[in-house]
Structure formats: structure tokens, C-alpha cells
Amino acid sequence: MELWQEMLRQSIDSGKDLVERFGFDKDTADRLNKFFHTRINPYYLSLIRYPGDPIWRQCIPDAVELEDTNAPEDPLNEEADSPVSSITHRYPDRVLFLITSQCSMYCRFCTRKRKVSDSTKINAKHIQEGIDYIAAHPEVRDVILSGGDPLMVTDYALEKVLSALRAIPHVEIIRLGTKMPCVLPQRITPKFCKMIRKYHPIYVNTHFNHPWECTSEAEKACGMLADAGCPVGNQAVLMKGVNDNADVMLELHRKLLKMRVRPYYIYQADLTKGTNHFRTPVRVGLEIMDKLRGHTSGLAIPYFVIDAPGGGGKIPLLPQYVLGRNGKDIILRNYKYDVYTYPDVEDETPQDNVVEQRYLRKRSNGRKSATPKMPTPSPEVVRVEK
Numbered sequence: 001m002e003l004w005q006e007m008l009r010q011s012i013d014s015g016k017d018l019v020e021r022f023g024f025d026k027d028t029a030d031r032l033n034k035f036f037h038t039r040i041n042p043y044y045l046s047l048i049r050y051p052g053d054p055i056w057r058q059c060i061p062d063a064v065e066l067e068d069t070n071a072p073e074d075p076l077n078e079e080a081d082s083p084v085s086s087i088t089h090r091y092p093d094r095v096l097f098l099i100t101s102q103c104s105m106y107c108r109f110c111t112r113k114r115k116v117s118d119s120t121k122i123n124a125k126h127i128q129e130g131i132d133y134i135a136a137h138p139e140v141r142d143v144i145l146s147g148g149d150p151l152m153v154t155d156y157a158l159e160k161v162l163s164a165l166r167a168i169p170h171v172e173i174i175r176l177g178t179k180m181p182c183v184l185p186q187r188i189t190p191k192f193c194k195m196i197r198k199y200h201p202i203y204v205n206t207h208f209n210h211p212w213e214c215t216s217e218a219e220k221a222c223g224m225l226a227d228a229g230c231p232v233g234n235q236a237v238l239m240k241g242v243n244d245n246a247d248v249m250l251e252l253h254r255k256l257l258k259m260r261v262r263p264y265y266i267y268q269a270d271l272t273k274g275t276n277h278f279r280t281p282v283r284v285g286l287e288i289m290d291k292l293r294g295h296t297s298g299l300a301i302p303y304f305v306i307d308a309p310g311g312g313g314k315i316p317l318l319p320q321y322v323l324g325r326n327g328k329d330i331i332l333r334n335y336k337y338d339v340y341t342y343p344d345v346e347d348e349t350p351q352d353n354v355v356e357q358r359y360l361r362k363r364s365n366g367r368k369s370a371t372p373k374m375p376t377p378s379p380e381v382v383r384v385e386k
């Protein structure tokens, strides 16, 4: 057994553990554990500095999860785009492929609780169905392996999936969506790195949310992935009491770059059941972006996105840098809120009109008497005060 597997065996993994280690009453512990299983491996547990800190909030259940009964179980409507249960095919040329339901730490904010931690939801038959689906769809050139965490399976089992995908001529790139470099960096072993080298191009999307997660162990794991030829990107989720603060986000993204991890997304928290206490106003994310851009390397700036409820996909949000037009001049502001005028060239079809026409055409499709109107952007979305 490898070290990471031994560490997994020592995880906090039951309602009984919650009672004994964290003083939950038995009934609450059982209800929380039934709502979403608890698993905290010893490495991630060791990062907690005090009760209620940003690490604690991500992994220790909270009774308020049980009060949030109205939110959907599938906020991104992934099931509607699932031709077979292991595949979500939402975008034209890429698919999400779930190869396990297991994770080394169950994040309390997880969007995919409906499948994660339940080992009956993804099995060998589902994996084969996923491979068959990808093989039968030549438009799929990009496969994102996820779960659960795809690095929860053994190197042998993962290699079987990778080699099957690489045998499909139209699969150009493979991405591993894994939280292991953050939550159990011991999973990134020389043996694993040697194996994935055979299946390039492989990209890794990992998931750090707070600078305290950027430990020497995590740095070593990310460095090994980079040395193995995998570009590593990070997806963070914006959460109240964890990272809803520009200084924390700045520190996180600078540390990630030092660890050879490129910031990729900051997600506005999804509307998942049991996660209402993590939600922040959209304004907070825009303010964070405003305080990153210009104040640190462009390399450290991720996209801030809302994954649209109901399955609309990722929609990027930006603070407002274009203040308006004066004739053909564009009035802009920079990161210090200094205002500049850029003399644009003559343009008979301003971009605003192109976007508006596309929007109106889409709204009119199939509706005989549609009288669509371009929505007025909410001031909260387009404007960030200094």
C-alpha cells in the first residue's frame, strides 16, 4: 500500500468520528453524514489552525447545511446533458467524464453531492459506457476526467482509462480535474508521474482555495506534475469565511504562481443544497478582480465566472473598465481609476450592436410574436466603486 492510501485509511470517515473528535451530538452527526458523507484525511486535517478557520469551514460539517432545503441537488443541470451517467456533454467539443465517486476529502461546498461519495453511482460499467460514448462522437477532442477525484483510483486503473482514451484518434487533449495536490499531495508520486508522461498532452486542473493550502508538500506535488510535462491550472471557489477577501485572494494567487500553478478560474459559489452559508454577493468577486488586475502579474489573474444555474455554462464577469464613448473615442479607466481616452477607428458596426443583434436573434428563434428587449445590465454587475 502506498503512503497516500495509508493516509486515506486514517481519515475521519463517520458520524462516530464527528461525535468523538468534534463534539457533535449523535443525531446531528448522523444527519449531516447522511446528507453528505464526511471524509477528512490526516494531511488536510493538519492544516486546521483553529475551529472555524478557512480550512475547517471547507471540511468540517456544519449544522446549518441541514437548514438549506430549497436549493437544487443538481444546480448546473448536468443530468440534462448526460447521455450516459458518467458523461456530461454540454459544450460542442469537450466532455466531462466521471470515473469515480470517491474523494480524499469531501468538501462541504461540493456541487456534485448527488453523485460524490456514493460508490454505486460510478462503476466499471459506467466507465466503459463513457469510453464508448467518446469513441462514437468524433466531435469530442477534449476529455476532462473528474468525479469525485480521478486520482482516487489506482495508477493501474487510471492508466486503463488513459490508454483507452488515447486509442481514440479524435481525442486530442485530456484534462485531470483533481484536488489531490491541495488535499492529499502525497498522491503525486514518481510512479504516477512516470505513468502519465506516456499519455500527453495531459493538463491538470487543481483546486486551491486558500493560501494556507499552499504548503511545502503541495508545492512539491505541483512541481512534480509540472516536471512531468503537465500544465497545471487552478480553479478556486469564492466562499464566505474562506476567501471572500481581496488580500487573501492576492496571496493565494501569488503563491500558486510560485508553485508553478496558473490561476484559471474563480467561481461564484453554485446554488447547491447545503451551501447557502458559503454564498457571497457577486459584488465581492468583482471587487476582488478589481484589486488583482494591475496590482499583481497578469499571470496571476484568473477569470471570475458564474456557472449559470440550469446549465448555461460559465459566464465571465469583469469590473467595468470601459466608462463610455465620446464620439468615436472610448473612455477607459485603468486599475488606479485614472481615466484615459482611446481614439477608436471608424467602425460602421460597433461591437455593441453585433452582440445585441445576436442576442435578439437567439431570443426570437421559434417565437412568432417575440418582442425581445436587451436586458439592462444591473449596476451591481457592471460597476465597481473605487
Ligand code: SF4
Pocket (backbone or CB within 6 Å): 102, 103, 105, 106, 107, 109, 110, 111, 112, 116, 147, 148, 149, 179
Ligand atoms: S474534491 Fe471535488 S468532487 Fe470531491 S468533494 Fe471536493 S469539490 Fe466535490
